[in-house]
Amino acid sequence: MRICLAIASGRTLEVAAGGGGLTAAMAGAGRDVVVNDLLVETLSASLALFDIDRRRLTVLGGNVFDLEPEKLGTFDLVIASEVIEHVAHPDQFLAHLARFLEPQGRIVVTTPNGSFFRNPLPDVPSGRRSQCSRVRAVQARRRWTPLPAHSERARGTCHRSRARG
Numbered sequence: 001m002r003i004c005l006a007i008a009s010g011r012t013l014e015v016a017a018g019g020g021g022l023t024a025a026m027a028g029a030g031r032d033v034v035v036n037d038l039l040v041e042t043l044s045a046s047l048a049l050f051d052i053d054r055r056r057l058t059v060l061g062g063n064v065f066d067l068e069p070e071k072l073g074t075f076d077l078v079i080a081s082e083v084i085e086h087v088a089h090p091d092q093f094l095a096h097l098a099r100f101l102e103p104q105g106r107i108v109v110t111t112p113n114g115s116f117f118r119n120p121l122p123d124v125p126s127g128r129r130s131q132c133s134r135v136r137a138v139q140a141r142r143r144w145t146p147l148p149a150h151s152e153r154a155r156g157t158c159h160r161s162r163a164r165g
Contacts, residue, residue, distance in 0.1 A: 011033075012033045014036070014079040018043070022079065027057055040059060040061025044059055077106055
């Protein structure tokens with residue numbers, strides 16, 4: 001939350017927001033937030049529990065891949081918290097999120113610490129790239145710089161990428 005507030009003061013898009021706690025905190029801090037989740041009824045019910053200015057929120061249901069920047073506009077901050085580990089093609093997911101960014105916008109991605117997973121991801125068949133290598137390829141193409149989970153700047157997140165230049 002602190003990083004999100006520190007790196008962006010304008011419009012925010014949060015995708016697959018679940019219970020909407022981060023969205024509510026951002027709106028409560030005076031940010032305009034567009035929030036998305038597949039379970040829009042659950043998200044709306046959760047957001048109703050928070051004492052926030054509803055005029056700061058736009059709630060959109062559905063698949064994040066169905067959202068279009070031509071309709072929603074662009075954002076200073078795009079948040080995908082605890083989502084990327086559920087996505088079949090994280091490279092396509094990150095590329096899609098990048099379409100919503102203002103030129104100096106930022107994407108914040110958090111994911112659980114992989115060492116705590118009881119069931120590791122299956123080995124990648126010979127000749128195919130792993131999920132991590134596909135994400136690294138998107139980072140390289142987009143010139144994103146990952147911040148390590150335990151750095152002072154990234155305290156409170158597991159992973160964050162920042163656009164350069």
